Amino acid sequence: MINQGALSALTAETVPTSYVEAGGITFAYRKFGAESEVPLVFCQRYRGTMDDWDPTVVNGIAKERTVILFDSAGVGLSTGVTPNNVPDMADYAITFIEALGLKQVDLIGFSMGGMVAQHVTLKRPDLVRRLILAGTGPGAGEDTERSRNGVFEVMTTPVNEDKDFLFLFFEPTETSQAKGREYLERLQWRKTDRAPLVTAETIKAQTQALIGFAAGPDTAYPRLAEIKQPVLVANGDNDIMAPTINSFIMSQHIPNAQLILYPDSGHGFLFQYPERFVLHVSAFLSE
């Protein structure tokens, strides 16, 4: 545990990894940033670890509030087995948050992390003050679209290479691809305590979880009206993984949702426009 005074001097690159035990899991996490009454907890995407958050985004947000990155069960530096469904992933997120002694948090979920964040909010509305749903969807329902043909195959290849991320997260335009390469370079800034890639077993479980959420029993679509918190829904204007229209639909069904769509961008819009995204997130969380 690092004391609060020291937290504001740290960054995504320099913050030591901390550990907390709860629910049979040793959760690895990184907490830093300005002191704030309510910290912002980051729920990571399919196959991602703490090291896959863009340091420019996280450090930018951390200038105004405490941020907490973590690896969930079976992911990165944490122990345990990854659940094969989103509601159980949400339970682990709740377990982790409570293990830190937090009574209320802001949540940001990216992609699969956004699905987890929706379920956390539905399960424990008392625990979530504000919610950010980035590059994610509500599951299948009226008017939703599926990810573009070919996307699933690239997502699920045994090892994702840079070219896969440039295809999945960025537009084919020169501008977007250049921003994508800059993002991939930033992911190498941190040199210590790096989380290992997720295992084949975790990929298999997460893939099942995605399917169960997208078109199965765990979809959040019919329950969106239950989310009473202020929500920021954000996406690129052409997300081929979590189609942009689904973000629009999600924002229409959540009673208090603001929608922001970014130009010339896809799933990785928040890494393509890190400063703009930080500004929008900081403004939303401070309103």
Add this chain to the structure above:
Amino acid sequence: MINQGALSALTAETVPTSYVEAGGITFAYRKFGAESEVPLVFCQRYRGTMDDWDPTVVNGIAKERTVILFDSAGVGLSTGVTPNNVPDMADYAITFIEALGLKQVDLIGFSMGGMVAQHVTLKRPDLVRRLILAGTGPGAGEDTERSRNGVFEVMTTPVNEDKDFLFLFFEPTETSQAKGREYLERLQWRKTDRAPLVTAETIKAQTQALIGFAAGPDTAYPRLAEIKQPVLVANGDNDIMAPTINSFIMSQHIPNAQLILYPDSGHGFLFQYPERFVLHVSAFLSE
């Protein structure tokens, strides 16, 4: 003409009305705010005059840049006859901008003003640096929706009363209606040089212009891809006049468009969330 140094001390309530002659019209305008290389010119809605801009919005934006409100031909304190089509309205806007000796401006168009701003940008791309399209649409085209039943009748009544604006611009929710009443009060802050209501002749011409844009020869929909400027498209999440889905569609067809939709709000979202809108506009124009 007021010199630049004095402009930053003025507000929407205190700025004297100026006049400039061009194209056979005496245009009334109000210019104030911080010095900026590129000023922001406001294109007003159907039946609106300079006095219908929310002073909280205009003053907020004016903290960072020069703002210019004006009445177009046949409107408010300006002379002339209102054209019955949007492209001719765009020509008057261009005439006015050039009469001030400006080589490049940022444009914000609200509702019908957004239609005018689209045509200004299409006619004179060199004149427009950045464009904000608030509570407006591209005209009829694939997947667009028409304004809600009953809206047109209220829009076109001879005198629009407060209750009409509360219906047309705000949601039926208690929160939105309360914000609507605050907005209507703010419109009374300015005491001097107030613009008269538009005449029946102007209403008739503007109504024809709306029809010709919405479903006629003047629609901008097929030409949206020609707009190369950075564009901010913004609307409420349930606009019954310029349906929200049309803003989404517009943002999908303009190559470099960012979309922001605001919760629990309709056509008058920018007056419901003046501070939030100012922040988004200022950030967009400064990017």
